[in-house]
Amino acid sequence: MSASPAIVTHSASAELRFRYATYLGDTSLILAQRLGEWVGHAPALEEDLALANIALDLLGQARYLLSYAGEIEGKGRSEDDLAFLRDPSDFSNLALVEQPNVDFGHTIVRQFLLDAWQLELFEKLQASSEPRFAELAAKALKETRYHYRFSAGWVVRLGDGTEESHNRVQAGLDALWRFTSEMFAPGAADEEAAAAGLGPDPASLRAAWLANVEQVLQTATLKRPADVPFRWFGKRHQHTDHLSHLLAEMQFMQRTYPGAQW
Amino acid sequence: MYTQGLDSLGADCLHQATDAVTLEQRFQSKVDADERIEPKDWMPDAYRQTLIRQISQHAHSEIVGMLPEGNWITRAPSLRRKAVLIAKVQDEGGHGMYLYSAAETLGISRDELIEQLLAGTAKYSSIFNYPTPTWADVGAIGWLVDGAAIMNQIPICRCSYGPYARAMVRICKEESFHQRQGFEIMMTLARGTAEQKRMAQDALNRWWWPSLMMFGPNDATSKHTAQSMRWKIKRFTNDELRQKFIDITVPQAEYLGLKVPDPDLRWDEQTQHYIHGPIDWKEFEDVLKGNGPCNRERLETRRRAHDEGRWVREAALAYAEKQRARDTQAA
Numbered sequence: 078m079s080a081s082p083a084i085v086t087h088s089a090s091a092e093l094r095f096r097y098a099t100y101l102g103d104t105s106l107i108l109a110q111r112l113g114e115w116v117g118h119a120p121a122l123e124e125d126l127a128l129a130n131i132a133l134d135l136l137g138q139a140r141y142l143l144s145y146a147g148e149i150e151g152k153g154r155s156e157d158d159l160a161f162l163r164d165p166s167d168f169s170n171l172a173l174v175e176q177p178n179v180d181f182g183h184t185i186v187r188q189f190l191l192d193a194w195q196l197e198l199f200e201k202l203q204a205s206s207e208p209r210f211a212e213l214a215a216k217a218l219k220e221t222r223y224h225y226r227f228s229a230g231w232v233v234r235l236g237d238g239t240e241e242s243h244n245r246v247q248a249g250l251d252a253l254w255r256f257t258s259e260m261f262a263p264g265a266a267d268e269e270a271a272a273a274g275l276g277p278d279p280a281s282l283r284a285a286w287l288a289n290v291e292q293v294l295q296t297a298t299l300k301r302p303a304d305v306p307f308r309w310f311g312k313r314h315q316h317t318d319h320l321s322h323l324l325a326e327m328q329f330m331q332r333t334y335p336g337a338q339w
Numbered sequence: 340m341y342t343q344g345l346d347s348l349g350a351d352c353l354h355q356a357t358d359a360v361t362l363e364q365r366f367q368s369k370v371d372a373d374e375r376i377e378p379k380d381w382m383p384d385a386y387r388q389t390l391i392r393q394i395s396q397h398a399h400s401e402i403v404g405m406l407p408e409g410n411w412i413t414r415a416p417s418l419r420r421k422a423v424l425i426a427k428v429q430d431e432g433g434h435g436m437y438l439y440s441a442a443e444t445l446g447i448s449r450d451e452l453i454e455q456l457l458a459g460t461a462k463y464s465s466i467f468n469y470p471t472p473t474w475a476d477v478g479a480i481g482w483l484v485d486g487a488a489i490m491n492q493i494p495i496c497r498c499s500y501g502p503y504a505r506a507m508v509r510i511c512k513e514e515s516f517h518q519r520q521g522f523e524i525m526m527t528l529a530r531g532t533a534e535q536k537r538m539a540q541d542a543l544n545r546w547w548w549p550s551l552m553m554f555g556p557n558d559a560t561s562k563h564t565a566q567s568m569r570w571k572i573k574r575f576t577n578d579e580l581r582q583k584f585i586d587i588t589v590p591q592a593e594y595l596g597l598k599v600p601d602p603d604l605r606w607d608e609q610t611q612h613y614i615h616g617p618i619d620w621k622e623f624e625d626v627l628k629g630n631g632p633c634n635r636e637r638l639e640t641r642r643r644a645h646d647e648g649r650w651v652r653e654a655a656l657a658y659a660e661k662q663r664a665r666d667t668q669a670a
Contacts, residue, residue, distance in 0.1 A: 117409035120648025129429035157417045181651045238654025330416035339416040
């Protein structure tokens, strides 16, 4: 990529590593926040526990990545500074994960599409030239396999359950599919990260992801929606209206009582 | 099942199996000898019913108790606090599951018990009908409410009914962890800014009396105490446990630099106990009858989760049916 041979060996600047870490960390953080909304409200006690469990794993990933981002940035920002004191336009999470829970069907579809993507991502991220990313990927991959088993299992159960559950989960799929193109198109951080050997090329994740997703959808008797041409990407800081509401709620304590320790 | 049940009485009493008095005596001497009663053992119907009532109320309390704290998951002020809070609320759901399982060993299903909760015929702890307007409430609940719960629950680890006692051992371990976390939140607030300290004091003011009420009515007016103590479901009276809680908690409040909202509270040298002011039993009754600040919201939230989740549970059943049919066909 670079014209200068001197920087080819490790061209991942601190600035790029910061952006890549916040891209991955924000994606996990915002989805954890959405799942946290479910706790105490799920269709059965077992699902309350499972959703809380997944939220905790994702939050753990976010904390690791945002702490690392703060370190590499070198301005003394902590995981909390990055989570609670950035504005919506500074967040670079996938737009998919900021979408509202709506119902259990939408929530499961959102989880499934993301889990299937994280499976491919973390698998490849283990080979990152940055040991901290490789380490995170190895740990997160184990968690993601569990998440995927849960979400894919529910996609099948709902899709091949009753007529109502089939219709609801199909509606979730139809509503959320348009956000998946973002996972495989170049953003900014992920494309540059790939060039620098930090992470996988986003486009390289698509074939395996799609094969996986299509197979589960088929088992679930669900129909894969058509891809749409218009693109609006969270990772390019183009968020839907939902993110600012989510952040207003998530950040209010730190914004109201600046500088306090909790 | 039936023969096993009889076997467990011992062959010598088979011929008198219909003699209720003998069965009752054998049961009581087993309890007196601190032996555990197990699901297949004979037990008086009133013992069974008391345990179903108590264990299910306990389970319901865990489930409804997820709501006041769950209220702060999306707003927790740091990522560490958020993670700890999610883990805690998840533990509570797990406690509910242990307890429903323990209740099911007495011959009632979790579904029936949940129906009773949603219909408003089963009770849950009065404490969860209070709101959590500030972050400090999460700390106060951990410190005071879980503290009171532990005080109540540790003696139940030696309860005469085996499944309940064993559930309690596991639950108490996690509860004491929660209690320490709650105290740590209060400590952070009490040592923080003036605003944080005010928040902590305000939470103590609101949770102190409801926490004392968690131990139930005074011994003089408690309906179930005497029988429950004979059966060793209960080991201490309500007032004994309440006193123990106060004696332990007041010094903790002092350590935090917070003031217990009881002008009559004083240390008594003679008895070596704190003497406390009168509890507002009228408020306790009102909350138990459904007229506390959040009774309506708590039940509505549980009902909504149950109703809105029905299609999901139905889908899981329908899918399991289809799978069974497919397996049969394949075989």
